[in-house]
Every structure is written in C-alpha cells, then in structure tokens.
Amino acid sequence: MASLKKYRVDSKFKLAQVSPGDTPFLEGNEAAQVAEIDALAAELDEMQDLLHAEGRRKLLLVLQGMDTSGKDGTVRWVFSRTSPLGVRVTAFKAPSDDERAHDYLWRCHAVVPRTGEIAVWNRSHYEDVLVPVVEGWIDKAEAKRRYAQINDFERLLVETGTVVVKCMLHIDKDEQRERLQARIDTPGKQWKFSMGDLEVRTKWNAYQEAYDKALRATSTDHAPWYAIPANHKRHRNLMIAQLLMKTLRQMKLKAPPADPALKGMIIK
C-alpha cells in the first residue's frame, strides 16, 4: 500500500503540491481494483458492527471538495456494504434562515455521530470558512478566529469519543469541466447541473487558495486533513476506504466480553 502520510496536510501544505491525476493507491487491473474496494467495503461494514457492539466511540468522516469532486460517489462506493442503520449522511447546503440565525457550528453539532455510528458530512462547517473568505464577507482576523473555533469544536468531539477523519477531494479544473459537461449532455443527469456551479467555477483559483489556508490551519493532530487525488474515481474510493480502514484498525475495537450471568441460560 502507498503511504497515506504523504497526503496528510501539514503546516506548509499547498494543494498545488498534490497532482489530482495521481493514482498511488491503484494496483493491478480494473477488476482487481473493483474487488479490492468491495473487500474494503465489506471489512468496513464489519468494523461498523464492532463500533456499534463496543458502544463507546463514534466516527466522523468529513468530505470537502469543489463541485463534482465526487463526494456523493465516495459515499456510495465506500459504504456500499454498510447497512444504512450504521451510517448517517448529512449533505450541508447553503444555510437556511433558521440556520443563519445561529452560530455556524450549530447545525453541525446537531448531527454529530452518536455512539456506535459513522457520520459522513458531505460538505461541512468548512464551507463557512471557504465561501465567506472567497466572497470577501469576512476579513483575515475573522477567518483566523473561525479556524480556531473549528479546531476547538473538533477537539471537543475527539475528547468525547469521536474519531475525526477529514478528506479534501482534489480534482483539477479540466476534470471539473468534463464532469459538468457530462451532466449537461446526459439527459438523465441534467437535473444535477446548476448554473450556480459555473459561477463558483469562475472563482476556482480563489477557492484553491482558501482551501490551502483552511486545510493548513485546521489539520491538527486530533483531526488531520488528507488531500485525496480524485480525478480518478476508483483511486479516490480506494484511498478513502484504506484511510478509513487504517483509522478503524487503530481504534482496536472490541465487542464487549461475554456476560458470565448469561452462560448456559435457556429461554422459555
């Protein structure tokens, strides 16, 4: 297996240093890769069962990335074998009036994973330091304050039993063009396209820069960021599945021991 460490965001990180088209985690032919993802997905399902059986900890997977970077696809393939009972996905949209009337972490806190659960956030609280920075709604001092607030919030989660994994799905602008074009050209996919996506696309460089700053400021020991080369969809799935498996294995999950009181008990 390739090294995940290389893709872990540190204090000098820039997205430009990772090539979106790289495929370090792909091995063998397509059939072998598909089989590997499926095997990992099955193992993830077993791990989630153990997480639930243990009943003490939680896992939060944060997925960020530009439009079409494959956040939905990641959820579909990485959790293809996990029962929906154990995985709760929240897709964060532009905040509603009610959400705007609260602090920006309020709606996130409401959907953190419960004991035994894996929660996946398709977009997240990070939108609130990316969009406002790019749009110029907040200044540098406020952005810095938010990075610190986010680090504090994530530390709370970690200190109360949540393991936090954060992935930036890194595609390049050409790949996005192809994916948007495919949405326009495929009749059954057109509903996925929104003119707003083009508006955001014109600010590509500003977003890359905002990501660089946010990722550097919030890739902590307790909740690190990983940059996932994501032009190649199978690579993206495989790398994220391996990252999750590695994380879950490190948790050394164990089902509770047998209860001696139940030994030999016969139900009538």
Add this chain to the structure above:
Amino acid sequence: MASLKKYRVDSKFKLAQVSPGDTPFLEGNEAAQVAEIDALAAELDEMQDLLHAEGRRKLLLVLQGMDTSGKDGTVRWVFSRTSPLGVRVTAFKAPSDDERAHDYLWRCHAVVPRTGEIAVWNRSHYEDVLVPVVEGWIDKAEAKRRYAQINDFERLLVETGTVVVKCMLHIDKDEQRERLQARIDTPGKQWKFSMGDLEVRTKWNAYQEAYDKALRATSTDHAPWYAIPANHKRHRNLMIAQLLMKTLRQMKLKAPPADPALKGMIIK
C-alpha cells in the same frame, strides 16, 4: 408474484389469521431467491435516484414488530444497494426526558423524510400506543384518541407529498425464543441481548392484542398496514422489497425534462 392485498390490514384484521411461517413470496431455490432480492435492491436504488431527481415527493417506511422480528435485517438487505445518501434510518428507543417533555409525535415529525429521500423508522410513533396499552398506562378512550391523532399526522404527511408504507414484521413466539437463544449462545452477538427483552416476552399475548387493535385502527387508505410473515428471513426481505417496488412504481417517478436552455451549452 403472490398477492400483497391478502396481507393488507383491514377493519376486521387479526394477526392470528396470518401464519408467521408462511412464505407466499418465495419462489425457486435459495440462489434464485437471493438473486431476486439483490435485483429488487438494485431496482430500489434506481427508484430512489429518480425520487431524488424528481425532487417533489418522499417515502416513509415504518417497521414494527416484536424484539428479534428482523427490523434491522430488513433495512440491511432491502437497502443493500441504495446509497446511504438516499436512505435515512431512525431507530426509536424508549423516549428520553426531553422527548417525554413533548407530545409523542414530536420526535417523529423531526425526522420525517425530506424531498427525494426515503426514511425508514425502526420502531415508531406506534410504540406510544402499544407499550402504554399493554402496561395499562392509558385507558381505551386515550388509546382511541391516539389512533385518531396518528391517522391525522399520517394524513398530513401524505397530503404534503409523502408516501407512507407500514409493515408489521410478524414472527411467532417460538421463533423469537430461538433468535433470543442464539444471541445468548453466540459470543459475538451477546451484546444484542437485553434482560428487558425477556420481560417484554412474558407479555407476548397482550402485545399481539395491542397490535391487532392498533393495526386495525390505523390501516387507512392513505397509510395502510401490511402484515409480513417474518419467521423466514428471506421471505420477509423479499416481500417488503416487492411491496416497496410496487409502491414506487405506482408513484410514476420521472426525472425533470431536459432544459432547452442547456442544449448545446459548452463549458469553458
């Protein structure tokens, strides 16, 4: 395909008229049945995509049944091919203090499906007319009032775009004994067992009677109940998957038409 109609609860229904060991929806050998469930699960996934693409309606699946009747297993197998993005499962437990401080439909209303979503309730608001009736916490008049409140609540959901499907997973007392015993005897499954299950088991007949009354009173045209023979797990999965597919087909879901404004558009 066997007739679903026969299992639809009407005003004279009694659980005793349905044999939990029946398998009317099973055809062919085990391999064929597994393949059929898998094909239905794949079709369900496509239908959920369409539900999302259409963006107007929602589906709510309510699962009720005695302990070990297979509510979790149903979710796992029937939605084995659906992305967790499109299915949201809520397992209702004994109400918390905060939930108890509200009316009993409050916590349910909070998790009804959103547009394009399938919500599955593992237990539901029906617990609040089953447990209190069996325990004698409410009298007949109050039970009747709750049946009416539930019918009104479900009518609201239906009139605002939700299709409601309700399944009673019907097992017999012997089958439950075997399943509970297996939990006790299998080291990795023991954590699923709770002494409270045995307490409820002693009230088996009272629960069957409470179910009879509740199902009859709340099997409406807008939100009918189906009694699912559920001793045989594959039969249970197959019957519920077929019921859902039939329901979704009747919805005549359609992706929105192509937008003429996008025709020939080239992205830069």
